[in-house]
Amino acid sequence: MEAPTLWQDIARIREQAPLVHSITNYVVMNSTANALLALGASPVMAHAEAEMADMVGLTHTVGGALVINIGTLSPAWVAGMGQAMRAAAQQSVPIIFDPVGAGATPYRTRTCAELLSQTPPTIIRGNASEIMALSDATTTTKGVDSNQSTDAAREAATQLARAYSCVVSVSGATDLITDGEATRTVPRGHALMPRVTGLGCTASVLTGAFAAVNDDPLAAAEHAMWVMALCGEIAGEQAQGPGSLQMHFIDALHNLDEDALKVRL
Numbered sequence: 001m002e003a004p005t006l007w008q009d010i011a012r013i014r015e016q017a018p019l020v021h022s023i024t025n026y027v028v029m030n031s032t033a034n035a036l037l038a039l040g041a042s043p044v045m046a047h048a049e050a051e052m053a054d055m056v057g058l059t060h061t062v063g064g065a066l067v068i069n070i071g072t073l074s075p076a077w078v079a080g081m082g083q084a085m086r087a088a089a090q091q092s093v094p095i096i097f098d099p100v101g102a103g104a105t106p107y108r109t110r111t112c113a114e115l116l117s118q119t120p121p122t123i124i125r126g127n128a129s130e131i132m133a134l135s136d137a138t139t140t141t142k143g144v145d146s147n148q149s150t151d152a153a154r155e156a157a158t159q160l161a162r163a164y165s166c167v168v169s170v171s172g173a174t175d176l177i178t179d180g181e182a183t184r185t186v187p188r189g190h191a192l193m194p195r196v197t198g199l200g201c202t203a204s205v206l207t208g209a210f211a212a213v214n215d216d217p218l219a220a221a222e223h224a225m226w227v228m229a230l231c232g233e234i235a236g237e238q239a240q241g242p243g244s245l246q247m248h249f250i251d252a253l254h255n256l257d258e259d260a261l262k263v264r265l
Helices: 003-016 029-039 049-062 075-090 106-118 128-135 154-164 199-213 217-238 242-255 258-264
Strands: 019-023 042-044 064-069 095-098 123-127 167-171 175-178 183-186
Touching (some): 003 029, 003 258, 019 199, 029 199, 064 075, 064 199, 075 095, 075 106, 123 128, 123 199, 128 154
Parallel strands (some): 123 167
16 A cells, blocks of 8 residues: 555545445444544434435535445334435445444344345445355354454455445455455554444445545545554554543544655555
8 A cells, every 4th residue: 555545535535525424323323423523524424214315415416425334223224224325326426335243133134135236335344254144144243243354254255346346345353355356455453443342333434435535446445444454553552442542543533644654554
């Protein structure tokens, strides 16, 4: 990864403040909104089916992305997700799909399959177990945590990317990003990051911010994961534990500049 290339996208986010419309879960709404604000993007958390078409239309008008996160499912939210994804596809708004906990229950896995089959996304971003469950419905997960390595999910990620003509971003000790042909890796981060709930969801909304300013989904997904990894490292150097890591991570997003990228990349 070259610092000027990554910095160019970060500068675009801070200049354009793209609107990232997140249909996400109750657990992470606050933390993901704060992460977007810290990086320079503009978050909106809208779930009501009645406003989906209008909200996606606004996202299209001002420039932005749609992030679908199935963490706390309900039938009403699923209906809104489906409507938002269809509207986004019609208006060429990038769609990032986070299959939180896919493989934990049949309902969760089936919901993912139905949404993806109705409207293929621009980028699928999940942990290794979730990506493997999307590829093979018999794969199970431990709640929302991964019990697989990104290397184990390589084949599943490649198959998914080809099946949906999208990019698949797999988070882990080494992140893996593929469009079914080219594959990129991000072998960085900090050991405390899995101890903070919602950092995977944060990776998804940041991926949305990058996809809003970069027309290349593979590059956008890779850049988002590099920012996650580098800010995780910066935060980890100051943190005393998971609680302070989260605080320092938000600060690192806000303070990240071109000089820091040059030093760390």
